[in-house]
Structures are given as C-alpha cells and as structure tokens.
Amino acid sequence: MRKLVIAISMLAFAGSAAYADPIKDRQALMKERGKLAGEISKMVKGETPFDGAAALDALKAMQANAEKFDVDTLFPAGSDKGDTTAAPKIWEDMAGFKAAEDKFLADTKAAVASPPADADALKAQLNTLGGDCGACHQTYRIKKS
C-alpha cells in the first residue's frame, strides 16, 4: 500500500513536472483578469446596466484569480525564456514583483468587502485595480515585437 502511494505520488509529480507550463498558466490567469475588468468596465461605461450582484461576482472572481496567482509556481527561474513578455526585472527584483501582486490581491479584497452601490463606486474600484495592472506592467513586463 505504501509503495502504491509513493508510486502514485511519483507519477503525479512526474506528470506535473512534464506538463506544467507556467508561462501558459500565468497568461491564462492574466487573460481572465482582463475579461473580468472588461465586464466591470461595461457597467462603468453604461454599456450594460449597473447590476450590483454581477459587479460583486466579478470582483469576487478577481479576488479568486489573485489568490491563485502564486508567484513562486508561476514564475520559476528560467521561465523568462520563450513566448513570454515577462521582464527579466521580475527575477532581479522578486520582492518588488510580489509586493505589486500582493497590492492587487489586497485591493480586490477591499473591493469585495465594500460592494459597490452604484456605477460611480464601481468606477473608483476599477480605477484602483486598473492602476495596479499598470503599476506592475510598467516595470515587470516588456513589450516585444
């Protein structure tokens, strides 16, 4: 039984090592953030009517996304190579990068803790969260051709 457990866990480990693609994983999380920001923005701009419950759902999803964003797993050493726009600065200043991510997580929690009452309140929250996106992308992302 013990051997079986070890064998299974070894298999699982090998599997994750062979198939994990941190670049794809982190890009998927970033894409989801963008999609959620888009949903919120539609309400802020009045393209869809303000819906407090839907706004809160989007903010909660944003928080869940931020909680899944484990920097150590998603940005292992060496993952600056390949099809990525992650800047080398991430690995030079890991503490600063993590702090930027932590601020985003804290701001999503704050937004969820005070559900927006109207489109203006939601707009203020989106400005804060969007500012976090920009603050991180300013330093830790490089546009490549």
Next chain:
Amino acid sequence: MAWLKKLVGAAIVLGGAAAVAGWFLSAPVGLDAATVSQLAPGDAARGKRIFYAGGCTSCHSKPGAQGDARLELVGGLELKTPFGTFVPPNISQDAKDGIGAWSEEDFATAMLKGVSPSGENFYPAFPYTSYARMKLEDIADLYAFMKTLPAVAGKAPDHKLSFPFNIRRGIGLWKRLYLSPEPVIALPDGTPDKVLAGRYLVEGPGHCGECHTPRDLAGGVKKAEWLAGAVAAEGSGVVPNITSGEGGIKDWSEADIANYLETGFTPDFDSVGGAMVEVQKNMAQLTADDRAAIAAYLKAVPTHPNGYPARKPAD
C-alpha cells in the same frame, strides 16, 4: 615637390574653411526678435493642460514619484540610450538648481529652439524637436503654470555620454537637419478641426513620435515612418505601432483609443505598460475632447507596417 606643397596647403585651407563653417553652422540659434516681441504673459490655469499634454513630470519628477510628488520636478531619472545615459535635469522653481530664475523668453527659447539661457545646445533627449511645433501662447501658459509648482533644491547628475556625443556644440549641426516647426503630416484643406487639434497635441506638446517612430543612425526621427513603432530608444523591448498599418491599431476605434488614454485599458482589456504608464496618467488629466482629438488624428495618419524587426523565433 612644389605640387605636393600646394596640395598640402590647399588641404589645410580647405580643412580650416570646413572647421570655420562647422563652427558657424553649429552655433546655437535662439529665438528671432519677431517671436520674442510676441511673447505675452500666460495663464497658469490653461498652462496646466499643456503641462499634462507635454508629460513634463514623466521624465522630470523623481523616479517612482506618486501623487503630488509628481509636481516636484527635481530630475534624476536615468534614460539609458545607445548614445549614453541622459539624466533629465531639475526644472523645478528653485532659482539655483532649477529654472526658477529663467525669464519667459529663456523658457520659450529652450522649448522652441533647444538652447539654454547660457547659450548652449540642449540634447534632443529633451524633445524640443516636437515642442518646436507648439504655439507661443501655449508656451507662455505652461511657463505661468510651472511658476506655481514647488521649488526643490538639488542638482541632478550630469549626462554620461561618450565621444562624440559629449560635444554639445555638435548638436547645432544636428538641429539643422532635424529641428523644424512644420507639422510632420500635411493635412488637406477641409480636414476637420478635431483632427487638426489632435495633430497639434500629438506632434507638438504630446511628443508621441519621439518614442513611437523609428530613428535613423544620427538619432533623428524617420518622418517617412511616422508613428510606425520602434525599438525602444531607452531600456529594452519595443514601442508599438500606433498607425492603422499591419501590426498597428487598425482594430481600435477612436473611442477605444480615447478610452485607453483615459483608463489605461486596451480594447481587449490588457493594460497599459512600460513607459506608457506614466504617459497615460498624464493623458487621463486632459479633457475628453483632447483625448478624442488625439484619437481622431491617429486614425487619420498614413498607415505603416511595424517600424521594428519581427520577433525572432522563441529562444
């Protein structure tokens, strides 16, 4: 051997003439008397708009400054370029370390001609090649607004440039090739006012072309590839193509562009990044009309494919 003596003599004379000509051609040129006579006191409230359109704080505030600290124009950022490292100076109202002692004429001469009060050429890292297209009254308003900003003591370090770029005088020759108050994009009669207003903001105070246009070997902007995107002059990576050509912003509507400048979100909800983050903060301070004008102009400029090489296969 008389012919050789003559040849050497001729060479010396020619070389001397070239040196004399070069000396005169490289002389810093200030404002002409007619322009100076038109200078009038500006309006600080109006100048605030020009300050944000020009993005002065992006380069001249202390690196990483947030909030009100962005109005403390103490300098000190390092712009690392192929020519060397440029350090934007203190342009706060400090009389000794900044520009507090400058007259309006001094300021206009710097903005329009790239010449300092002591008669030296500024390096075009200070984008006077764009500011040269600005209206005199906007310069006056900007001067008035900057008078309301704090004086902050402290000299920024000098530029660190290698030969021959460390010779300021040489910039005089460069200016003869690249400094012009004429618009980059000629627009036909009957062009909507909105597009003309956008051209002024983009080509003049906004100085968008300084980063978004590729440069030639001498560091001059390639006007034939205006706004086509470029390898970043500073740092690494590329600056995107903002024409509607291949690789550019063809899929963006004018509303998309205006929204990006206001909120920092692209149409597919990616966010602003790199050096554009500071620029977008400034653009967010403009009026909705100004952002709409910029968008209208960008959709009207000639289209170009990307002004930078295609990505190499993933390494």
